[in-house]
Amino acid sequence: MLHYWQREIENLKKLILSLGAIVEEQIQRSMLSLERRDTELADEVVARDREVDSLEILIEEECLKILALYQPVAKELRFVIAVLKMNNDLERMGDLAANIAKRARYLSKKEKLDLITDFRGASEKVQIMVKKSLDALVNTDVALAREVLAADDEVDDLTKQMLKRTMNAIEKDPKHTKEYFSIRSISKNLERIADSATNIAEDVVYLCSGEIIRHQSEDFNPEDTPEKA
Numbered sequence: 001m002l003h004y005w006q007r008e009i010e011n012l013k014k015l016i017l018s019l020g021a022i023v024e025e026q027i028q029r030s031m032l033s034l035e036r037r038d039t040e041l042a043d044e045v046v047a048r049d050r051e052v053d054s055l056e057i058l059i060e061e062e063c064l065k066i067l068a069l070y071q072p073v074a075k076e077l078r079f080v081i082a083v084l085k086m087n088n089d090l091e092r093m094g095d096l097a098a099n100i101a102k103r104a105r106y107l108s109k110k111e112k113l114d115l116i117t118d119f120r121g122a123s124e125k126v127q128i129m130v131k132k133s134l135d136a137l138v139n140t141d142v143a144l145a146r147e148v149l150a151a152d153d154e155v156d157d158l159t160k161q162m163l164k165r166t167m168n169a170i171e172k173d174p175k176h177t178k179e180y181f182s183i184r185s186i187s188k189n190l191e192r193i194a195d196s197a198t199n200i201a202e203d204v205v206y207l208c209s210g211e212i213i214r215h216q217s218e219d220f221n222p223e224d225t226p227e228k229a
Contacts, residue, residue: 005070009079012062016083016090019055020134023090026052026097027130027193031123034104034116034186042108045101052094059087075210082207086137089196089203093130096189096196103182103189110179115169119186122158125151126194133200142208148201149213155194162187 026045033042063084066072072080107116129148136145166184170177202213 005072005076008062008066008070009076012059012066012080012083015055015059015062016086017134017138019052019059019087019090020137022048022052022055023093023097024127024130024134026094027100027127030097030100030104031119031127033101034107034119037104037108037112039105039108042101042105046098046105049094049098052091056087056091056094060084063087075207078207078210082203085203086200089199093193093196096193100186100189103186107179107182111176113169113176113179113183115165115180115183118162118165119183119190122155122162122187122190125155125158126190126197129155129194129197133197133204136201136204137207140204140208142205145201145204145208148197152194152198155191159187159191 026048029041030045032038033045063080066080070076107113129151132144132151133148135141136148163184166180166187170180173180199214205211205213
């Protein structure tokens with residue numbers, strides 16, 4: 001029974017990492033399609049979202065099968081629960097990447113706006129957050145997961161700055177209001193991707209320690225984290 005259980009867990013780990021790799025690429029390509037005004041690349045991102053959805057369903061089915069057949073406990077149970085939650089966040093990231101690609105496709109057909117270049121800083125930080133959250137999962141690295149948590153505030157600040165710049169641009173150039181609202185939408189999607197990466201990092205902490213850190217107050221002390229189970 002132990003042999004079969006280990007094989008199921010390894011397969012589940014491979015599946016969630018495969019989904020993570022695809023989603024990471026989707027985010028990167030969606031932002032690239034925006035920067036390059038590449039409609040074909042944007043279309044590819046939108047089309048590939050179906051692959052993300054299919055893999056998300058497969059992973060959920062595998063998790064439910066493991067829970068039914070093996071009835072795991074302790075750390076093994078935490079792993080399956082964490083994967084179920086991560087699976088949902090990764091699928092959501094895929095949807096957000098597709099949304100960005102759709103906006104990029106729309107903007108590519110309009111007059112080029114300088115404000116688009118302002119996404120580079122936020123885009124790089126968000127992609128680093130996603131990569132680190134997945135690396136934290138692979139290596140069960142709580143310290144790396146906490147780096148992701150800390151970076152979320154930076155992305156929130158950049159999003160607020162982009163909102164101000166967008167509103168100022170609309171006041172100065174109202175004829176491009178629709179385009180600026182598309183830019184605002186992309187900024188909001190990036191922020192939500194960062195939120196999902198934060199969720200994954202929180203799930204890594206849960207997986208490693210059994211500690212649930214969502215909704216904790218700002219005065220939480222990381223030194224109080226329990227040791228690994």
